[in-house]
Each structure stands twice: as structure tokens, then as C-alpha cells.
Amino acid sequence: MLPRRKSRPLPTAIFLIVATYVLFFWLPKTQSFRRLPKPISRQDTTIRSDAIRLNKVAEKYPVKEYIQLPTGSATIPRIQYEFPEETSSERRQRLKRRDAVKSTFMHAWNGYKERAWLRDEVKPTSGYHTDSFNGWGATLVDSMDALVIMGLDDELELALEALKEIDFTTTKSKQVPVFEIIIRYMGGFMAAHDLTHGKHPILLEKATELGEMIYHAFDTHNRMPSVRWDWTKSAKGEEIRPSPRTSLAEVASLTLELTRLTQVTGDPKYYDAVQRVMNELEIGQDKTRIPGLWPTWLDMDRMDFEDSEFTIGGCADSAYEYLPKSHILLGAQTDKYRKMYEKAIKAFNDKLLFRAMTPDEDQHVLFAADAIGLRGNSQTLKYSADHLKCFMGGSVAIASKIFNRPQDMYVARGLTDGCVWAYDIMPTGIMPEIFKVSHCQELDHCPWDEEKWMSDVLSRSIDSEETREAAEDQIEAEKLPPGVTEIKDPNYKLRPEALESVFIMYRITGDKKLQDTAWRMFQHIDKATRTKFGHSTIKDIRHSKPRFEDKMESFWLAETLKYLYLIFSEPDHISLDDYVLSTEAHPFKRPDAIKHSKPSQ
Incomplete structure (x- = not known):
């Protein structure tokens, strides 16, 4: 007869409790994410098989001799800070934050997969879908490199399989927005191709297919593009003309994507197409009403640069962003972009x-005004700040390093801190789309003056108790934080620009306080914008519980969350010394000709 085992309920229970505690609280954790099964294609099945298609069409204005990629040997100074080894506690906190961003990404990605697979965007509140960019699956393609960066291999496989269903020869849309298509689709393909080291041939196949299609938009009498391109005219062999009124950004922000396509495929026509545009802009840079800057609106048909509006914000922003980045992607083998940047930054600073x-006089808060250029080299300024201008801090920082302009780092940090300040002063912790502020006469001396602020709010002097009360009433009614004089557009559109500059500034300076800044910004954004099927633009950042607009553009996944993820990743993950990031945050591999100089701190 077997001996009976003694019962030990108390020691066993204690052991199980201790083991559970160790398992859940001490052992390293891995983040798990809800993964949906293979998504249902929601392609637009109303496009008929006999629809108009843009296949091989004879060019009306063929190029006789292509502009070739520059060759030579050059050195670009190191961009990134030489980060020391982090402590174990710093690593735990960083990984916890990184995984929280990844979880938020998966929430939005799953909403798109479930409700809008192969359409351009999911409506994050209602769960419907919409096609804003010709119906070729903008969110899917724009997000592919983010899937690689975040190690979401299973999701990437689903996306790669879905690419077979995208047909760039036809669309129900009458016009093709050339700039948006190139930065979202071409950028998505080329970055995913670079990050996966050419492992997936379909990425380059689709990039080339799109390149062949979009190249027809440059088939005009002066080879300047039709940026709102009526593609059916080209498909039917009819003539198209360059856009008589186009924004600066739309024509001057195509260089990275099409240059990279030429670098990878060896086909010179894509680089040729964008260099012809940039050659014209280089000629016109000194002939504008504010020499060194280009007007916001251009006539590319008559090559007219006479418009009077100037900004580095919406409709112009990425034109200036691409000057130092084009220099990097071309391996510093031409001085064209350095010279153009130096003229632009001088005019910008001046x-x-x-x-x-601001009430805190120690805060170094810089912004960029808008200008109306008058004849005779004078201008009037509007002291408005907008979210799209927030890229400038990061761009100036990169240029400061690669062009050896250390004096500009003061400006870069001030522009970045200005956008962070704009986040921190709002009730939701989120910056509005457009607002106006009281400005100082000097950059280095800026004492707080409450009466000046109130007079700026009213646009008239505070000369009586009545006008003071009127100012106070307006400040209260419009919920204006000290220093802010008007909130012209209180929306938040899930934009990435402020976080983009925080990311770049962190990678360049190594300032770990910027990680805390980014975490604070992320928490506020996630809280205010999260919906059932993703994250939505919000109507008014002044309300603690803002209303949703049921809109989630592809850049939420492609840019905003990618920058956040990279801020909390190891510094050599997508290093700025290995990649150049496009205006849509797509990393393109820097050419092998680049040789990094000795690290500097």
C-alpha cells in the first residue's frame, strides 16, 4: 500500500503567490497586441474593367537628354549625438513607452484593417471608409515602412499580399494630386524597399509602376508638372499644361522620392523630372519680392514668381524641408541645395x-511669421503660428549639422520649444492648427507685458478701464492662454510636425528631457483622439472633451506614431546618419558614397 502524501496547503499557496508575483512583476514583459484575421478587401468594385486606363502613351514633349545624377566623393558631418549606454531603469521606462506607442498604432491599424482595407482611409468614429487619394489604399501603402520599423512582420505580409490588387493605371478620381500621391505612395514603397533590403520585389515593381504613371504629369511644354493632373487627358493622348497656380510645396517637394527611384532603378528620367523643376526655382529664388524665399503660389506655366504671399507653413513647408535633405540624399555631390538653403535661411532669419x-521670460519660444511682400523690398508681417510650421525646428537642426552652421542650433531649439509650449498651454495639452501670439521686438530680450498682450488681443491700445474689461472678456470667452491673442483654427488634425522636431532634436542633442516631452504629448493626444476604430481629428483643443471629426489621415500611422516610436527606440534604429526621412517620414537609405566624419557632441 502506497504511503499517503502529507497535505501542505499553506506552503503550496505561499509558493504559488510568490511565483505569480515574480512572473508578472519581475520578469521582462513582452507586449501583446490584438491581431485580426486576414482582412476583407473593400476595394471599389464599381471601377469597370473597360474603364479608361493610362498605359503606354507617346510623349508630346520628350526629353532629348536627361540630367544625370551627380557623381563624386564628398563627406557629410555626422548628425546624431553619440549616446552613452543607458541604465537598466532608463531602458525599462523607454521600452514601456515604446510599447505603449506600438499598442496605439495597432489600435488604429486594426481599425483600418477591419473597416477600410485597400481603401484610402478609415473613418475612425463611424467605421466607414473614404477615398481621399485616388482609392489606391493610401493608409496601407503609407504605413508599410512603419510595419517594418515596429517589427510587425505578420502585418507586413498581409500588406504585401494586398499590393497585388492595386492598379495605378486607373482611378475614379478625375484629378491626381501629384504631390500627395508621390509622398504617400512612392515614399511608402521606396522606404519599405530600403528597410527590407530589396527582399520583396513587389515593392520596387509597384514603385516603378507608379513612377511610370506619374511621369506623364511632367509631359508639358516646359516640363513643369501639372500638379492637379487630369490624367484622362494624358490617357487619351491630349495635351496637358503646367499648373498656372500651384503651391510651392506641390512642385518643390518631389525631389527625395523621385531621386531615390532613379538611384534604385538606374532610370534617369525621374531625377531629370524633378531637377528641371528645381533648376527653375534656383533661378527664381533671387527674383521674388523677398529674395531668398519663394512665394506661396507660383505660375508654373509662365514661370511667374510675382505672388506676394510668403510663408514656411501650409502650401510651402516641405519645399524648405527638402533643401538640406536633398543635399544628404545626393551624398553632398552637388552644392546646389546648400546654396539654396543658405539663401533661404538668411531670408527666414531676417x-x-x-x-x-510669454509670462516666463526664460522660455525661448520662437515662431515664424507670414509675410506679404511689397514692391521695393518691404513687407508686412502676420504673427501667426501654425502646426505645419513646426517641422522647421528639426529641419534647421539637421542643416545646422550638415552645413556646419552651429549658430543656427539656437534657432532650431527655439522653434522646437515654441511648438512644445503651444501644446503645454492648451487645456487638452494639444496645439491648435493656427493661432496668433504677441511678438517681441528682439529675440534675446522679451519681458512680459500684460497690457501689450491685452492690446494685441483687441488690436487697439488699452487706454481705459473699459477697454481692459473688453480684453479680459474676450480672453475668457475665447479661452486664450497668456501670450496667445487669437485661435484662428482650434482643430487638431493628428499632425506630426511638432513631434518630428522633438524627435530630430533628441537625436541631435541627446537631451533626454525631450523623451519626457514626447511622452507627455503622446498621452494627451491619445486621450483626446482615441475612437472605436482608430484616432480622429478633433474640432477644438480648448475643450477638455473635444468633439471628433471622424477623419484619420494616413500620416497618423505613417508619421505621427512613427516619430513617437522612434523617440523611444534605440538611437541607432533608423539613425539619421544612415537614412534621410521624407516629409511623410519615409526613411530612404543614404547612398554608400557618404562617409561620416568624426562624431561631435
């Missing part, structure tokens, strides 16, 4: 840069 007046 004409547009200003300091905002």
Missing part, C-alpha cells in the same frame, strides 16, 4: 523669425 512674449 524676415520671418520672431519670439513670442
Whole structure:
């Protein structure tokens, strides 16, 4: 007879409790994410098989001799800070934050997979879908490199399989927005191709298919593009003309994507197409009403640069962003972009840069004004700040390193801190789309003056108790934080620009306080914008519980969350010394000709 085992309920229970505690609280954790099964294609099945298609069409204005990629040997100074080894506690906190961003990404990605697979965007509140960019699956393609960066291999496989269903020869849309298509689709394909080291041939196949299609938009009498391109005219062999009124950004922000396509395929026509545009802009740079800057609106048909509006914000932003980045992607083998940047940054510093007046006089808060250029080399300024201008801090920082302009780092940090300040002063912790501020006469001396602020709010002097009360009433009614004089557009559109500059500034300076800044911004954004099927633009950042607009553009996944993920990743993950990031945050591999100089701190 077997001996009976003694019962030990108390020691066993204690052991199980201790083991559970160790398992859940001490052992390293891996983040798990809800993964949906293979998504249902929601392609637009109303496109008929006999629809108009853009296949091989004879060019009306063929190029006789292509502009070739520059060759030579050059050195670009190191961009990134030499980060020391982190402590174990720093690593735990960083990984916890990184995984929280990844979880938020998966929430939005799953909403798109479930409700809008192969359409351009999911409506994050209602769960419907919409096609904003010709119906070729903008969110899917724009997000592919983010899937690689975040190690979401299973999701990437689903996306790669879905690419077979995208047909770039036809669309129900009458016009093709050339700039948006190139930065979202071409950028998505080329970055995913670079990050996976050419492992997936379909990425380059689709990039080339799109390149062949979009190249027809440059088939005009002067080879300047039709940026709102009526593609059916080209498909039917009819003539198209360059856009008589186009934004600066739309024509001057195509260089990275099409240059990279030429670098990878060896086909010179894509680089030729964008260099012809940039050659014209280089000629016109000194002939504008504010020499060094280009007007916001251009006539590319008559090559007219006479418009009077100037900004580095919406409709112009990425034109200036791409000057130092094109220099990097071309391996510093031409001085064209350095010279153009140096003229632009001088005009920017002299004409547009200003300091905002804030109660904390130690805050170094810089912004960029808008200008109306008058004849005779004079201008009037509008001291408005907008979210799209927030890219400038990061761009100036990169240029400061690669062009050896250390004096500009003061400006770069001030522009970045200005956008962070704009986040921190709002009730939701989120910056509005467009607002105005009280400005200082000097960058280095900016004492707080409450009466000046109130007079700026009313646009008239505070000369009586009545006008003071009127100012106070307006400040209260419009919920204006000290220093802010008007909130012209209180929306938040899930934009990435402020976080983009925080990311770049962190990678360049190594300032770990910027990681805390990014975490604070992320928490506020996630809280205010999260919906059932993703994250939505919000109507008014002044309300603690803002209303949703049921809109989630592809850049939420492609840019905003990618920058956040990279801020909390190892510094050599997508290093700025290995990749150049496009205006849509797509990393393109820098050419092998680049040789990094000795690290500097």
C-alpha cells in the first residue's frame, strides 16, 4: 500500500503567490497586441474593367537628354549625438513607452484593417471608409515602412499580399494630386524597399509602376508638372499644361522620392523630372519680392514668381524641408541645395523669425511669421503660428549639422520649444492648427507685458478701464492662454510636425528631457483622439472633451506614431546618419558614397 502524501496547503499557496508575483512583476514583459484575421478587401468594385486606363502613351514633349545624377566623393558631418549606454531603469521606462506607442498604432491599424482595407482611409468614429487619394489604399501603402520599423512582420505580409490588387493605371478620381500621391505612395514603397533590403520585389515593381504613371504629369511644354493632373487627358493622348497656380510645396517637394527611384532603378528620367523643376526655382529664388524665399503660389506655366504671399507653413513647408535633405540624399555631390538653403535661411532669419512674449521670460519660444511682400523690398508681417510650421525646428537642426552652421542650433531649439509650449498651454495639452501670439521686438530680450498682450488681443491700445474689461472678456470667452491673442483654427488634425522636431532634436542633442516631452504629448493626444476604430481629428483643443471629426489621415500611422516610436527606440534604429526621412517620414537609405566624419557632441 502506497504511503499517503502529507497535505501542505499553506506552503503550496505561499509558493504559488510568490511565483505569480515574480512572473508578472519581475520578469521582462513582452507586449501583446490584438491581431485580426486576414482582412476583407473593400476595394471599389464599381471601377469597370473597360474603364479608361493610362498605359503606354507617346510623349508630346520628350526629353532629348536627361540630367544625370551627380557623381563624386564628398563627406557629410555626422548628425546624431553619440549616446552613452543607458541604465537598466532608463531602458525599462523607454521600452514601456515604446510599447505603449506600438499598442496605439495597432489600435488604429486594426481599425483600418477591419473597416477600410485597400481603401484610402478609415473613418475612425463611424467605421466607414473614404477615398481621399485616388482609392489606391493610401493608409496601407503609407504605413508599410512603419510595419517594418515596429517589427510587425505578420502585418507586413498581409500588406504585401494586398499590393497585388492595386492598379495605378486607373482611378475614379478625375484629378491626381501629384504631390500627395508621390509622398504617400512612392515614399511608402521606396522606404519599405530600403528597410527590407530589396527582399520583396513587389515593392520596387509597384514603385516603378507608379513612377511610370506619374511621369506623364511632367509631359508639358516646359516640363513643369501639372500638379492637379487630369490624367484622362494624358490617357487619351491630349495635351496637358503646367499648373498656372500651384503651391510651392506641390512642385518643390518631389525631389527625395523621385531621386531615390532613379538611384534604385538606374532610370534617369525621374531625377531629370524633378531637377528641371528645381533648376527653375534656383533661378527664381533671387527674383521674388523677398529674395531668398519663394512665394506661396507660383505660375508654373509662365514661370511667374510675382505672388506676394510668403510663408514656411501650409502650401510651402516641405519645399524648405527638402533643401538640406536633398543635399544628404545626393551624398553632398552637388552644392546646389546648400546654396539654396543658405539663401533661404538668411531670408527666414531676417524676415520671418520672431519670439513670442510669454509670462516666463526664460522660455525661448520662437515662431515664424507670414509675410506679404511689397514692391521695393518691404513687407508686412502676420504673427501667426501654425502646426505645419513646426517641422522647421528639426529641419534647421539637421542643416545646422550638415552645413556646419552651429549658430543656427539656437534657432532650431527655439522653434522646437515654441511648438512644445503651444501644446503645454492648451487645456487638452494639444496645439491648435493656427493661432496668433504677441511678438517681441528682439529675440534675446522679451519681458512680459500684460497690457501689450491685452492690446494685441483687441488690436487697439488699452487706454481705459473699459477697454481692459473688453480684453479680459474676450480672453475668457475665447479661452486664450497668456501670450496667445487669437485661435484662428482650434482643430487638431493628428499632425506630426511638432513631434518630428522633438524627435530630430533628441537625436541631435541627446537631451533626454525631450523623451519626457514626447511622452507627455503622446498621452494627451491619445486621450483626446482615441475612437472605436482608430484616432480622429478633433474640432477644438480648448475643450477638455473635444468633439471628433471622424477623419484619420494616413500620416497618423505613417508619421505621427512613427516619430513617437522612434523617440523611444534605440538611437541607432533608423539613425539619421544612415537614412534621410521624407516629409511623410519615409526613411530612404543614404547612398554608400557618404562617409561620416568624426562624431561631435
